[in-house]
Amino acid sequence: xxxxxxxxxxxxxxxxxxxxxxxxxxxxxxxxxxxxxxxxxxxxxxxxxxxxxxxxxxxxxxxxxxxxxxxxxxxxxxxxxxxxxxxxxxxxxxxxxxxxxxxxxxxxxxxxxxxxxxxxxxxxxxxxxxxxxxxxxxxxxxxxxxxxxxxxxxxxxxxxxxxxxxxxxxxxxxxxxxxxxxxxxxxxxxxxxxxxxxxxxxxxxxxxxxxxxxxxxxxxxxxxxxxxxxxxxxxxxxxxxxxxxxxxxxxxxxxxxxxxxxxxxxxxxxxxxxxxxxxxxxxxxxxxxxxxxxxxxxxxxxxxxxxxxxxxxxxxxxxxxxxxxxxxxxxxxxxxxxxxxxxxxxxxxxxxxxxxxxxxxxxxxxxxxxxxxxxxxxxxxxxxxxxxxxxxxxxxxxxxxxxxxxxxxxxxxxxxxxxxxxxxxxxxxxxxxxxxxxxxxxxxxxxxxxxxxxxxxxxxxxxxxxxxxxxxxxxxxxxxxxxxxxxxxxxxxxxxxxxxxxxxxxxxxxxxxxxxxxxxx
Amino acid sequence: xxxxxxxxxxxxxxxxxxxxxxxxxxxxxxxxxxxxxxxxxxxxxxxxxxxxxxxxxxxxxxxxxxxxxxxxxxxxxxxxxxxxxxxxxxxxxxxxxxxxxxxxxxxxxxxxxxxxxxxxxxxxxxxxxxxxxxxxxxxxxxxxxxxxxxxxxxxxxxxxxxxxxxxxxxxxxxxxxxxxxxxxxxxxxxxxxxxxxxxxxxxxxxxxxxxxxxxxxxxxxxxxxxxxxxxxxxxxxxxxxxxxxxxxxxxxxxxxxxxxxxxxxxxxxxxxxxxxxxxxxxxxxxxxxxxxxxxxxxxxxxxxxxxxxxxxxxxxxxxxxxxxxxxxxxxxxxxxxxxxxxxxxxxxxxxxxxxxxxxxxxxxxxxxxxxxxxxxxxxxxxxxxxxxxxxxxxxxxxxxxxxxxxxxxxxxxxxxxxxxxxxxxxxxxxxxxxxxxxxx
Numbered sequence: 001x002x003x004x005x006x007x008x009x010x011x012x013x014x015x016x017x018x019x020x021x022x023x024x025x026x027x028x029x030x031x032x033x034x035x036x037x038x039x040x041x042x043x044x045x046x047x048x049x050x051x052x053x054x055x056x057x058x059x060x061x062x063x064x065x066x067x068x069x070x071x072x073x074x075x076x077x078x079x080x081x082x083x084x085x086x087x088x089x090x091x092x093x094x095x096x097x098x099x100x101x102x103x104x105x106x107x108x109x110x111x112x113x114x115x116x117x118x119x120x121x122x123x124x125x126x127x128x129x130x131x132x133x134x135x136x137x138x139x140x141x142x143x144x145x146x147x148x149x150x151x152x153x154x155x156x157x158x159x160x161x162x163x164x165x166x167x168x169x170x171x172x173x174x175x176x177x178x179x180x181x182x183x184x185x186x187x188x189x190x191x192x193x194x195x196x197x198x199x200x201x202x203x204x205x206x207x208x209x210x211x212x213x214x215x216x217x218x219x220x221x222x223x224x225x226x227x228x229x230x231x232x233x234x235x236x237x238x239x240x241x242x243x244x245x246x247x248x249x250x251x252x253x254x255x256x257x258x259x260x261x262x263x264x265x266x267x268x269x270x271x272x273x274x275x276x277x278x279x280x281x282x283x284x285x286x287x288x289x290x291x292x293x294x295x296x297x298x299x300x301x302x303x304x305x306x307x308x309x310x311x312x313x314x315x316x317x318x319x320x321x322x323x324x325x326x327x328x329x330x331x332x333x334x335x336x337x338x339x340x341x342x343x344x345x346x347x348x349x350x351x352x353x354x355x356x357x358x359x360x361x362x363x364x365x366x367x368x369x370x371x372x373x374x375x376x377x378x379x380x381x382x383x384x385x386x387x388x389x390x391x392x393x394x395x396x397x398x399x400x401x402x403x404x405x406x407x408x409x410x411x412x413x414x415x416x417x418x419x420x421x422x423x424x425x426x427x428x429x430x431x432x433x434x435x436x437x438x439x440x441x442x443x444x445x446x447x448x449x450x451x452x453x454x455x456x457x458x459x460x461x462x463x464x465x466x467x468x469x470x471x472x473x474x475x476x477x478x479x480x481x482x483x484x485x486x487x488x489x490x491x492x493x494x495x496x497x498x499x500x501x502x503x504x505x506x507x508x509x510x511x512x513x514x515x516x517x518x519x520x521x
Numbered sequence: 522x523x524x525x526x527x528x529x530x531x532x533x534x535x536x537x538x539x540x541x542x543x544x545x546x547x548x549x550x551x552x553x554x555x556x557x558x559x560x561x562x563x564x565x566x567x568x569x570x571x572x573x574x575x576x577x578x579x580x581x582x583x584x585x586x587x588x589x590x591x592x593x594x595x596x597x598x599x600x601x602x603x604x605x606x607x608x609x610x611x612x613x614x615x616x617x618x619x620x621x622x623x624x625x626x627x628x629x630x631x632x633x634x635x636x637x638x639x640x641x642x643x644x645x646x647x648x649x650x651x652x653x654x655x656x657x658x659x660x661x662x663x664x665x666x667x668x669x670x671x672x673x674x675x676x677x678x679x680x681x682x683x684x685x686x687x688x689x690x691x692x693x694x695x696x697x698x699x700x701x702x703x704x705x706x707x708x709x710x711x712x713x714x715x716x717x718x719x720x721x722x723x724x725x726x727x728x729x730x731x732x733x734x735x736x737x738x739x740x741x742x743x744x745x746x747x748x749x750x751x752x753x754x755x756x757x758x759x760x761x762x763x764x765x766x767x768x769x770x771x772x773x774x775x776x777x778x779x780x781x782x783x784x785x786x787x788x789x790x791x792x793x794x795x796x797x798x799x800x801x802x803x804x805x806x807x808x809x810x811x812x813x814x815x816x817x818x819x820x821x822x823x824x825x826x827x828x829x830x831x832x833x834x835x836x837x838x839x840x841x842x843x844x845x846x847x848x849x850x851x852x853x854x855x856x857x858x859x860x861x862x863x864x865x866x867x868x869x870x871x872x873x874x875x876x877x878x879x880x881x882x883x884x885x886x887x888x889x890x891x892x893x894x895x896x897x898x899x900x901x902x903x904x905x906x907x908x909x910x911x912x913x914x915x916x917x918x919x920x921x922x923x924x925x926x927x928x929x930x931x932x933x934x935x936x937x938x939x940x941x942x943x944x945x946x947x948x949x950x951x952x953x954x955x956x957x958x959x960x961x
Contacts, residue, residue: 236908
């Protein structure tokens, strides 16, 4: 990460100073979503949304975690540009004790599968097409264990047929009087030589992870595992960054490598290369404070090191207290996601908020945040202006274009009350690109690729990942706002490092392969 | 087990005459009944302090005082010969008298199950669940230990004492904590000598608990009692006393030994990541109790006096902090010496002078020395769960001195704040040691 001044000069030279305020229309009552995240103590964390296309129609469908109640899969019936409509499907995903789910094509068959985390045995649910699933855990030798699982990430090792899966686990749920210090081991499910997965390795020490992410954090061509941990429960813990390489024992980055101890109520990770300089900024959600970590450039001649500067305060994304509704207690933040909600070419930030349970020293009326990035790199709170300042007890969520109009809609998973959904109806928003990568081999969605977009002299870079957030993630379309540009240059750095050719694309939807881009309806 | 039996066992240990706070001889005898109840509940209390968002060090010290006094008062009238602190500490009226024939373990259980949920009513769902589990667990352990009438009377007395102490606590000006203790608005137009925020955490842009110096004290006349001389005059002139103190912090930080780093981290005692500095001293005495099988009435007496000492220490310290409103080393050193300087520890979000850990450690060590004697050796495993080694000390004073200098190693205090903090703590301890806790 370069300095904030450099960001202003390089990343957004021609953009208006005041961003276009996004506008959302709540359609919870008519969209057909009924799943609430239910349950008591063991469901105080988790509760996410998984967004993916389960029937191949190009529209993003929706899985909502139900906690101790059955989860729900919703097929997207929205007309292009129209109101948001979903139909609950009998899919095989009506699973209980679910804390979260992340979509990925585990077996490379072209049908999206779903990694389902639970209080109890985790499951790998195999996509069968037409939004139907069965439990493939045994077929794939996936040992789901018996823990309170709360975080997930996946990547494909170079040359591997199967992904490497990481599972973050939380407290020993059997500890009642002294749960503190009882963090259970995280797991690493490596591919087996014979296909499927080897028995899980314990990733020790483990410190009650609530979000984990494989990411090429420094743009070096390989990913490491970032782990955000809940300091409420660990003893001697901190945030973590793991070196994870196939056929090598995992090892933590050390202080000698530049790692600096950080101890927060780590709950969610959102990553984005905000200044398109080749490394990712990380937004880490917590309580009463949130972090925006930006990589500090190494001294001249020195290798890159995981040394971060917290820019949350300087850039206006501490999001530490409700901004509307009159409750002035500190906030509790969970899922976070960067997306461009007004298509001006700058990534904005959504943060889901909600009290853990009934903690009186934290806000009970805690509105979700929609922090819109300005040309100077700072963010302005527009959740209330946009109409998404819900006071529901949020956990997970997703910004996604459900009605395929190029505007990022919003779904939020709430504890004890049904999920809410809003349609993005921003008038005057800029153009957009929606790109779906389709690679050769088993890593069909090109996890680990980077997409670069340049429009009107403004550059954007996005990494394709599986993981992070809180309780859920997305697979499929990757969105870029283009502002007023009518043409954009696009290229893909594929997971093996091969750089595709620059392509000139008009706004719209494209399926992108190594051979080029194909416009989609 | 009948209470009379316990009386006889404890009588063998003898009770120290409290006005002089002479040390008790260590005993290898098994812990008397009720000690297990106390140990388990205090272990939970230390966790609750760590995991309750309002529990900054001053707030924690206050709860340790009221909880310790609750236990002490609950055992007044029992076999140890404890006498009430009513009339000796500010505002405490005589609590309900103890009926005859109570069972100490049930008395303590009654006191804990009333006091702890009240003191930690604002903790999160896990803490609430843990308190309920602890109450149930202790009930199960104690089941059948006394006849029904004795059990009921004992529980009722413990609960009544706790209710009396809690009602008293409500009036001290420290009961309500808003926004985790941080004012909503920060003062502006500060002088170079004055504290300014050192953190990028948004809620910490105003100093923690600026009113805490006005909270009702226990043995001090007020927060201004045991006042301190001012710190060295502020100056950015090289060679000035103030500059030299800052230069010492800066130079020390650049040449820290591994041992000094360990000391800084051992006594860091960060809120929300530990049981705080007063909790560290509570942990020390709990380890001593376990090692020496300290009689439960003696434990209550120690916890009451230690709690009072650290609570008054924080009130007096905060009075001085906001009286002098001094800049932190982080601000001064970056402004005057090295703009890129990074101390080892996170700088706490309130004025520098004096050092809170020094004041309260000085007070704690003074009281414990009065109770246990000079040269009382112990081991401190307060942070063993967090992976830090157990540290041995030959005396309470040695531990307090190490706690104090740790703040210089950590880069968060100048020497004057450390030395004057210890002196302020000693002053407070001397006053606490005058309390009469046992029959003559």
